[in-house]
Amino acid sequence: MKFLIATLFTLTLFSCASPAQMASQTAPLMNGQEVDLDTIIKTSDNKEVMLKKVTKNKPSVLVFYRGGWCPYCNKQLSRLRKITKDIKKLGYQLIAVSPDKVSKFQETVKKHKLDYTLISDSSLNLANNLNLTFKVDSKTRAIYKTYGINLEEASGKKHHSLPIPAVYVIDSDGLIHFNYVNPNYKVRLNEKILLNALKELKLK
Numbered sequence: 001m002k003f004l005i006a007t008l009f010t011l012t013l014f015s016c017a018s019p020a021q022m023a024s025q026t027a028p029l030m031n032g033q034e035v036d037l038d039t040i041i042k043t044s045d046n047k048e049v050m051l052k053k054v055t056k057n058k059p060s061v062l063v064f065y066r067g068g069w070c071p072y073c074n075k076q077l078s079r080l081r082k083i084t085k086d087i088k089k090l091g092y093q094l095i096a097v098s099p100d101k102v103s104k105f106q107e108t109v110k111k112h113k114l115d116y117t118l119i120s121d122s123s124l125n126l127a128n129n130l131n132l133t134f135k136v137d138s139k140t141r142a143i144y145k146t147y148g149i150n151l152e153e154a155s156g157k158k159h160h161s162l163p164i165p166a167v168y169v170i171d172s173d174g175l176i177h178f179n180y181v182n183p184n185y186k187v188r189l190n191e192k193i194l195l196n197a198l199k200e201l202k203l204k
Helices: 002-015 019-024 051-055 071-081 084-089 102-112 125-129 138-146 151-155 191-201
Strands: 040-042 048-050 060-064 093-098 117-120 133-135 161-163 166-170 176-181
Touching: 040 051, 040 117, 040 125, 048 051, 051 093, 060 071, 071 093, 071 102, 084 093, 084 191, 102 117, 166 191, 176 191
Parallel strands: 060 093, 093 117
Antiparallel strands: 040 048, 060 166, 133 161, 166 176
């Protein structure tokens, strides 16, 4: 039942997206599917490792955000900091994922005094694995630059792509038990809903 509720919630969010957004998205992984824990990411010490080296056989909350340049993302990351202890008490670890290169997400950690794990998915290996990525068109990139946002500089790559903001709760094997995916980057998962989901799942 809890799988069904989370899945229906995600589908409802997608049905509210604009046609342009819908056309640019692929189908994100859903509950019951598996995240590939062998996916290569970069840690805070700039080392390439498999995701399983970070999750360490523990249930994990994966939070995908667009980058430290995004004010909505920064608000979300700061709010998550307030519930980090609650997440740990429930037996989970919090891992935030973005296309930002390591030096960029380290700036985010310092600026917002984050006390949980951030990893770099600058090549979008992990986001692609979950079918979360979309291409940012040249017109939008030009608008971004007028605000001082340079996607190539942030990621160190030229893929011009971003992940849809999302939250996934996975067990130690990478199986997805809860997901929240919203093409509207201004709307993020409420922390109380996340905590309630974690309490209900009781993963080990």
